Amino acid sequence: xxxxxGVAKSFTVWNHGGAVIPVMRDACLTVRPGECVAxxxxxxxxxxxxxxxxxxxxxxxxxxxxxAGVEVAGxxxxxxxxxxxxxxxxxxxxxxxxxxxxxxxxVAEPLLTLGVAPQTAEARAAGMLAAVNIPERLWALSPTTxxxxxxxxxxxxxxxxxxxxxxxxxxxTASLDGANREAVLRLIEGAKARGAAILGIFHDEGARxxxxxxxxxxxxxxxxxxx
Amino acid sequence: xxxxxxxxxxxxxxKRYGARTGCADVSFDxxxxxxMGxxxxxxxxxxxxxxxxxxHLAPDTGAILYDTRAEGPxxxxxxxxxxxxxxxxxxxxxxxxxxxxxxxxxxxxxxNVGERLMATGARHYGRIxxxxxxxxxxxxxxADRVDDPPRAFSGGMQxxxxxxxxxxxxxRLVFMDEPTGGLDVSVQARLLDLLRGLVRQMGLxxxxxxxxxxxxxxxxxxxMVMQGGRVVESGLTDQVLDDPAHPYTQxxxxxxLQV
Numbered sequence: 001x002x003x004x005x006g007v008a009k010s011f012t013v014w015n016h017g018g019a020v021i022p023v024m025r026d027a028c029l030t031v032r033p034g035e036c037v038a039x040x041x042x043x044x045x046x047x048x049x050x051x052x053x054x055x056x057x058x059x060x061x062x063x064x065x066x067x068a069g070v071e072v073a074g075x076x077x078x079x080x081x082x083x084x085x086x087x088x089x090x091x092x093x094x095x096x097x098x099x100x101x102x103x104x105x106x107v108a109e110p111l112l113t114l115g116v117a118p119q120t121a122e123a124r125a126a127g128m129l130a131a132v133n134i135p136e137r138l139w140a141l142s143p144t145t146x147x148x149x150x151x152x153x154x155x156x157x158x159x160x161x162x163x164x165x166x167x168x169x170x171x172x173t174a175s176l177d178g179a180n181r182e183a184v185l186r187l188i189e190g191a192k193a194r195g196a197a198i199l200g201i202f203h204d205e206g207a208r209x210x211x212x213x214x215x216x217x218x219x220x221x222x223x224x225x226x227x
Numbered sequence: 228x229x230x231x232x233x234x235x236x237x238x239x240x241x242k243r244y245g246a247r248t249g250c251a252d253v254s255f256d257x258x259x260x261x262x263m264g265x266x267x268x269x270x271x272x273x274x275x276x277x278x279x280x281x282x283h284l285a286p287d288t289g290a291i292l293y294d295t296r297a298e299g300p301x302x303x304x305x306x307x308x309x310x311x312x313x314x315x316x317x318x319x320x321x322x323x324x325x326x327x328x329x330x331x332x333x334x335x336x337x338x339n340v341g342e343r344l345m346a347t348g349a350r351h352y353g354r355i356x357x358x359x360x361x362x363x364x365x366x367x368x369x370a371d372r373v374d375d376p377p378r379a380f381s382g383g384m385q386x387x388x389x390x391x392x393x394x395x396x397x398x399r400l401v402f403m404d405e406p407t408g409g410l411d412v413s414v415q416a417r418l419l420d421l422l423r424g425l426v427r428q429m430g431l432x433x434x435x436x437x438x439x440x441x442x443x444x445x446x447x448x449x450x451m452v453m454q455g456g457r458v459v460e461s462g463l464t465d466q467v468l469d470d471p472a473h474p475y476t477q478x479x480x481x482x483x484l485q486v
Contacts, residue, residue, distance in 0.1 A: 014474035057465035059472070077449040077463045078258050098423065098445050099416040112427060
């Protein structure tokens with residue numbers, strides 16, 4: 001479902017005289033349906049960068065990124081927009097929302113965009129919020145006022161509210177304790193069981209060992225200069 | 228969802244003011260239900276471009292092909308004036324930064340909304356009033372304000388009224404010039420939420436000019452960055468903002484104050 005082949009990426013920083021910083025070369029990986037693959041490597045080695053190239057918010061200089069058979073690299077915006085709407089979910093480390101929009105609506109929004117009826121969408125959103133232990137009295141409030149851990153769980157509820165065939169998870173269990181971590185790991189196991197292809201970044205080694213089938217060390221993709 | 232014809236196909240639009248460049252050789256396709264943001268500093272040509280697209284300014288060169296319901300793609304630049312004005316009253320809409328430019332300040336709120344309906348041939352007073360009240364509700368203005376003039380409204384309410392007036396005819400394409408520009412941040416958030424909902428429910432396409440990168444991140448699927456009248460970078464909104472390639476875009480993104 002995810003096929004990354006021969007991908008290279010560098011950043012050009014114009015306010016430093018156009019310095020070119022190579023960050024990746026010849027990156028390759030495959031994630032099959034029902035499989036959870038971990039990206040590993042030290043902080044700064046390019047795990048999130050690789051994930052963003054699959055999500056499509058980072059461009060690539062060479063190679064190919066295919067999601068469900070669709071080429072993401074160099075694709076027209078509408079191709080990627082459709083892929084994100086229908087096929088690929090992403091739990092980033094940041095929750096970006098319109099201020100003052102209730103949490104329930106924030107979680108329901110991907111379903112509304114897919115054309116699901118508002119009542120159905122909100123019922124499913126409510127189920128997801130309950131699954132990640134967000135108390136019902138918070139559902140009518142904007143998540144911008146929530147704690148870091150609560151925001152993270154709202155982000156996860158939103159990322160699992162639709163059964164996307166592909167999931168990208170950037171530190172889904174970071175800043176979560178006991179019961180909440182367990183709730184998130186169960187969601188990941190559930191997504192695997194229904195056949196989702198999952199690519200994840202987990203600093204939490206216990207979590208990684210439990211849900212991931214194998215790991216890909218991104219240090220193997222470091223460009224020679226930075227290696 | 229996979230329409231094969233862009234709703235709007237802009238080809239090589241240029242506009243000069245004497246020796247000065249307004250915008251130069253701008254081309255893009257806008258697809259149904261897409262929201263595109265145009266960012267750039269004052270003088271970058273973004274408002275000139277928007278005004279050319281909306282027919283307020285005549286471009287010197289180029290074509291603006293709009294996929295009309297009846298006849299498919301037609302060039303708005305060469306279209307006869309009466310036909311273009313009919314489109315502008317029905318299928319197209321323009322939301323000004325200053326509600327005063329888009330509303331009739333001496334006419335009641337209901338009259339402002341009803342007027343656009345009447346311009347498209349509606350004549351039945353009861354139905355026009357009912358549609359106006361319905362639309363005031365959709366933009367969160369209480370029905371008991373229907374007879375008040377916009378003068379009596381706050382800035383945020385005026386801007387929502389301008390939206391109602393524009394959307395009552397069920398347009399397919401909306402042009403917006405800094406729609407959240409003059410508003411307090413809390414009022415801005417409400418308008419953004421409202422806009423997102425309307426875009427989704429009505430399947431609207433929109434071109435939004437703004438200098439506010441936070442607004443485009445939340446509202447636009449795609450982004451075009453203009454400098455000196457030219458498009459210097461374009462792509463998915465998060466692609467342009469998270470991985471800016473052009474020196475000017477990098478400067479723009481790195482200049483935003485963090486809160």
